[in-house]
Amino acid sequence: MKLNEFTAVNTFAKESVVEGVTTLEIIKDEKITAFDEPTFIKLKDKNFHNGVIKVKVKATLLPNAPEFARGFIGVAFRIDEANAKFEAIYVRPSNAQSDDQLRRNHTTQYFSYPDYKFDRLREEANGVYESYTDIALDEWIDLKIEVEDEQAKLYVNHSVNPVLIVNDLKHGNRKGSVGLWVEVGTIGHFKDLKLED
Template identity: 55%
Template sequence: MKYIFSLLASGILLMSGNARGQTATLNVNTLEAVSVQMSIEKNGVKVIKDSSVKDADEPTFAKLKNSDFRNGTITVKVLSKLLKDASKTSRGFIGIAFRINPENNKFEAIYIRPTNGRAEDQLRRNHAIQYFSYPNYTYDRLRNESPGVYESYADMGLNEWITMKIVVKENQAKLFLNGNKQPSLIVSDLKHGPDASGGIGLWVDVGTEGYFKDLKIVKE
């Protein structure tokens, strides 16, 4: 049976099978802040990485409480802005962490770098999308060991809503952007293996003011 969870800016819609579902008001009790600051805004959930976390590709997300995801589909709309004090290397990092274990020290993640999508430099464009697996496979390790395998290009920009859909099946994850029928990234060897499961997080990194809305989760 498929279970569908829909997190809207105004609340959470829970549906199972043919049930109509029920709604609950979205508030700070719905999400757990893990090394981030978060707030509920009119246009979605606002998430900013805690400045005390200096390393990249860390567990910095607003985690959906009581979520347990292994296989299925995660769809969410994201919007990324740069903080006023963001460095020149900030890229508007924003995405989704999934299969997060209870201790928040193991998970998979796919995120985007919106500033790279329309950069004049082709190499930067090629780094617009990123997969990483915490804790051992950060973006720099994957880039050094397997150049171009866990990153790809797609058109995107700051200050615009981008729909991310991640389809997860066993060892594989595919990212589809803005309703495209073809995936923008295919990861065929999720590092924690096919049996991993866990929570879902609204993930950001340094320099980002991130917004999330219309999160829909279909579990298979």
């Protein structure tokens, strides 16, 4: 997984050595103030449809991260050429360690850009596109996303069962690229990306 295999979209990206391993380090461009936007590095010449996406991620908060930062980090998939439509699943590692149960329930998140961001989904279908999973900041988290037509399943840290199931991907049964996604306040490290289509 080399940086030159990707195109940076509204992010700053570089190769960075973490614990002796070369990773891809990604930070969201501060000029993008809206949430759940195309803020990723996207694989070049990839047309992913159905299959499995595996990647290890590690989220650290930036020194100037806002109070609401949670270590947002995840994967965008079926990204169109213009970055105008895509699906995404991400995690909020600090939420899993909270004493507030409602916040814990918001540890994982699905959204669909541009029309179904987290706030709309939470308002219209509270609890359906989010769930709890046991993770933390500053630790490697193993993500596996299985995509089949209009369904996506998220597995975390080699869980036997999915921690989140999305049965109605909002863009339907499409194809597109795969991206490594971050949100405000996060230094995201990614390694060991594997696609199985």
